[in-house]
Amino acid sequence: MKFERSAGIILHPSSLPGPDGIGDLGPEAFRWIDFLADTGCHLWQVLPLGPTGYGDSPYQCFSAFAGNPYLISSALLLADDLLTRSDLADRPKFQDGSVDFGPTIQWKLKLLDRAYDNFKKSDFSRLRDEFLQFQRDNQNWLTDFVLFMAIKENLGGGSWSDWPEDLRSRKTAALAKFNGEHGVDLERHAFRQFLFSRQWQAVREYAHEKQIQIIGDVPIFIAYDSADAWSHPELFYLDKTGRPTVVAGVPPDYFSPTGQLWGNPLYRWDVHKEQNYAWWIDRVKAGLKLFDILRLDHFRGFAGYWEVPADMPTAEKGRWVPGPGADVFNAIKNALGDLPLIAEDLGEITPDVVELREQFQLPGMKILQFAFSTDADDPFLPHNYPTNCVVYTGTHDNDTTRGWYDTTAEVERDFIRRYLARSGNDVSWDAIRAVWSSVAVFSLAPMQDLLSLGGDARMNFPGHASGNWSWRMQTQALDPYLASRVKEMNLLYSRCEQPEKPAKKTDMV
Secondary structure, eight states, X not given: OOOOSEEEEEOOGGGSOOTTSSOOSSHHHHHHHHHHHHTTOOEEEOOOOSOBOGGGOTTSBSOSSOOOGGGOOHHHHXXXXXXXXXXXXXXXXXXXXXXXXXXXXXXXXXXXXXHHHHHHHSOOHHHHHHHHXXXXXXXXHHHHHHHHHHHHHHTTTOOGGGSOHHHHTTOHHXXXXXXXXXXXXXXXXXXXXXXXXXXXXXXXXXXXXXXXXXXXXXXXXXOSSSHHHHHOGGGBOBOTTSXXXXXXXXXXXXXXXXXXXXXXXXXXXXXXXXXXXXXXXXXXXXXXXXXXXXXXXXXHHHHEEEEEETTOSSSSSOEEEEOOTHHHHHHHHHHHOSOOEEEOOOSSOOHHHHHHHHHTTOOEEXXXXXXXXXXXXXXXXXXXXXXXXXXXXXOTTSOOHHHHHHHSOHHHHHHHHHHHTSOSTTXXXXXXXXXXXXXXXXXXXXXXXXXXXXXXXXXXXTTOSSSOSOBOOOGGGSXXXXXXXHHHHHHHTTOSOOOOOOOOGGGOO
């Protein structure tokens, strides 16, 4: 699918301001979309929107299909009469600049339980009809997900690998018994998904009104402790007890000298092929209900992936295994047509990865921070970009541009100053100018770079199990000066609509 020259900003909804300890899908999300529209940005990129689990990571979710209930807005629940003012009276005092996940999650779940109780006690006939329709439309994943979450909750929150054997292996009688005894719990989890979907779709519709497209992240792998692995164990390399035999990761690279041991279960691609990749088709279809453009995280894994024995402490010892290649994309294309996809083709890229990306004419990714460790032939330098690529100053996995510049080797700092013909005093915006002015069809930067923030605003540090995903933007960040600065970049480099030019005298009748 051909993209139009555009620019945008990476900002996960959890990083928005708001009163409940974490950004949400309420008024600040709409204010954010107004900011994007006013500045001429047509792209908003977010991280995965699934229900976060281990380490609060959006890349380790309890489902590849469900939404994150912590992003549900209490302000919108109040507007819908699902909450009352008294329900919010005991709101804790949360810090503004970051998410403290423990107390925040406790508070959000308390609010969601109150909303569900109010829903059950009152006459919400129209909302009730919408809820029933939502359950019918999403039963292919929702039934297993709410059952998974209800069992997990009733057993103290532990991994499904530690559940009693009859529930772990989905014995029919055990599941029927649980369903009969915990119907309210099942409905409560379904209601949370309904609320998330309802609020997100309102945000997305507003974005469309403002000509904003949302880029969403689709991780290639799913979390082991997820409804997907539990309900479809045949699709993954799991032993008879349900535990992984091999797991995903990447070998030592730019980010980590011991590699990254992600721990995700690996796909049995032979089984997916036998089922004509039905699970993947459903997953992409679900992604397109949430987003306008899908960024395929770790695209190289479709060509070949790093397989690590499950008992290894790091990702150093593993092997490359062929992925499904074009087969899976042909199946998806045959089912859904040409799709708006971006290939995250970073890391150790081999010719087969390039060939797969080019076969489907997918734009790859360029990261400016990677460009200054070699010489003028480096493919991450802007003068070497093809048009069909998406360029970033950095992503959620990088340090902020200011943080990177302050800590990188002087030889790289010297190169960036020479290349950009700048002093480095305003390096974040120097980097933004470089990617905006390039020929790349899309240019994006994390919000932290537009705010010229240092390394303490970093979103994620790969290989670090804690302390990630917590950065939040301050309410006052979206000021007129910043808006004018972004608008100027979009106008200068033709990434937004140009103002009408006054007619020349020779054009006048």
